[in-house]
């Protein structure tokens with residue numbers, strides 16, 4: 086239990102009758118990097134704003150470090166750092182001033198690490214914020230968050246606007262934080278990033294949690310594509326359990342299969358295949374199917 | 385890019401400026417209506433009209449504030465002068481604040497950037513935003529025009545439709561002029577505060593030129609070189625002179641075009657008068673919340689303080705001459721001064737009371753803007769940066785309220801000092817002026833409390849409601865002074881309750897009540913703010 090950093094229970098936010106977040110139950114373990122995914126408007130930012138106490142839940146609640154995220158905000162915020170997707174920082178301050186201010190207000194900073202991060206992110210701190218490009222402004226928040234060495238990092242699409250080189254630096258920083266025992270809650274649309282960084286992935290759709298687990302587990306749950314070529318007529322496989330989308334063109338057959346593959350394999354190998362190929366879904370295919378999960382159920 | 389997409393930003397800006405434009409349009413309409421009704425019902429005989437015409441017509445103080453009157457013996461002439469004089473001032477202030485917000489403010493908040501990432505140029509974007517703002521002015525025009533036309537149909541008023549339409553044109557001219565100036569200043573200056581200050585200084589110059597021109601025969605031509613003088617020269621409802629629209633329109637088009645042209649000469653986030661984009665960090669003020677908050681509001685606050693010092697000194701220095709006009713005019717003032725042997729000071733004090741009323745209104749506007757700025761920090765999510773750190777909402781808000789209270793106190797003292805400097809030639813007791821300065825603080829404290837209350841319960845209405853309240857109070861007070869007005873309506877004006885020091889001594893019960901209500905408003909508003917969701921725009 087003391088390894089649980091963040092836990093939500095029935096966390097719900099309604100705007101009128103519309104549920105932006107619908108009864109979310111989620112647990113994040115210490116040292117874990119949790120990817121928080123979902124299509125636009127799924128409720129990711131709403132979740133994060135609830136966790137940060139910027140908005141109040143309609144029902145349910147959240148605990149961070151075992152403290153109530155709403156009632157004990159100040160104590161919670163001492164130990165977490167947040168990076169919004171689009172920060173509005175004060176245009177009249179310079180980058181260095183902003184970093185100084187954010188550190189003072191947060192109350193915790195590893196100044197040496199901060200200087201190192203400034204170099205690694207190739208950040209020029211003496212410009213005024215209004216003169217920075219979007220990506221450079223984003224770096225300020227990232228540097229401030231990582232330099233705080235906070236126990237929990239809450240990141241909401243933190244790399245929007247970063248170039249590929251900086252995206253790489255960001256990934257290194259997340260992995261360093263993880264090695265350091267910090268916990269990361271990462272909302273993202275960038276699948277590569279999620280694959281490279283996240284231990285577990287939670288997928289949200291229209292305010293509801295539709296899937297949570299490791300990428301491995303999710304891959305297992307979704308369809309594997311199988312294709313084979315035969316010397317003679319391909320065997321009939323449509324009746325087999327878990328098999329769908331069967332296409333036959335001449336001697337060639339493709340299909341998808343969910344769950345145990347042994348029955349299908351037995352039938353195919355009995356028909357003496359010339360070639361055989363099975364492929365796990367790509368990350369894109371996996372997410373597209375999960376993002377669209379509800380539509381499929383409806384149709 | 386489709387036509388729709390290319391105007392989307394202009395429409396966005398128009399929407400954001402529209403609420404206040406509608407409120408001000410409505411307030412202007414009310415102002416016209418109540419000026420006309422008050423006059424038409426209070427002065428029904430030719431004799432009474434001749435009397436009022438000579439009282440107001442010779443009043444230098446009012447000439448300075450509202451411009452030179454014409455045809456004061458008619459309802460139309462009185463209405464045109466009284467309401468246009470006030471509208472010019474408030475319309476200009478709206479223009480100054482709206483333009484600097486739409487250009488510099490939105491740019492700093494990063495909204496220009498996301499728009500510019502579409503296929504548009506700085507020039508086109510600037511033109512669009514100007515278009516959006518001018519369409520808000522058009523809405524203002526429609527409201528004022530409808531109000532004036534409706535009013536004109538009354539049997540005791542009878543404005544012609546064309547006169548009403550022309551009046552509405554005159555009513556929106558200063559707003560349009562200073563929108564254009566504000567747009568240009570926003571291209572030149574690097575920050576919103578500096579752009580607003582530059583525009584305000586232009587306004588001040590135009591105002592002073594017109595004022596001098598109006599009181600001195602020798603320099604009368606100065607009226608004709610001031611953008612505000614041109615508006616006055618239109619003389620709506622008093623023998624309209626539409627030719628003066630020519631310099632106004634030329635001015636607006638020229639300044640707007642210049643703004644668009646200059647916009648193309650600079651990059652996003654840059655400005656022509658370059659403020660250094662790099663700076664050595666000054667971190668002294670960044671270790672604690674309160675000094676940081678002060679650093680954020682310092683430029684605006686200091687600019688207002690300096691402006692108030694100049695205004696209070698300048699206007700009160702006219703007290704002697706204006707006071708003589710008061711003393712010379714028939715009425716209570718004269719009787720009073722004869723009896724009390726204070727011939728030289730009563731008139732001057734009466735004039736000073738009008739000056740203090742105006743300064744009081746300006747300070748209330750400063751507070752309204754200050755509270756709106758707090759709300760904007762929330763709306764534009766600057767506040768998120770603080771609240772996700774271990775900073776409580778109450779700590780943040782109470783710090784801002786304390787700073788605002790200090791500002792109010794300072795401003796009350798500043799206008800007392802300014803009027804003291806300005807009135808050295810009439811020898812008004814410093815003590816009286818100090819009390820008048822303290823008197824000024826009360827309605828401002830009340831506005832602060834109401835502002836925090838609105839911010840707690842209806843954050844998106846903070847700026848429009850608060851500005852409307854200030855404008856309403858001022859207008860009702862001005863109109864109330866012209867005669868017959870329902871006392872229930874008068875009661876809704878904060879300024880009506882406050883004694884007009886220094887001609888009479890402050891009513892301390894009212895002062896304490898207003899301050900007390902302000903404190904209650906702050907507390908209730910803060911508690912509600914703590915409990916609610918943060919709301920972005």
Ligand SMILES: Nc1ncnc2c1ncn2[C@@H]1O[C@H](COP(=O)(O)OP(=O)(O)OP(=O)(O)O)[C@@H](O)[C@H]1O
Nearest residue numbers: 100104105106123124125126127128129130131132
């Ligand atoms: N203040 C509000 N009032 C009404 N509806 C809101 C409000 N805030 C958010 N919503 C709605 O809640 C839903 C969830 O929004 P949220 O910002 O959490 O989505 P998101 O998952 O972060 O999307 P994105 O990937 O685009 O950032 C959206 O449909 C949004 O329109």
Ligand SMILES: [Mg+2]
Nearest residue numbers: 129130131241
């Ligand atoms: Mg989001």
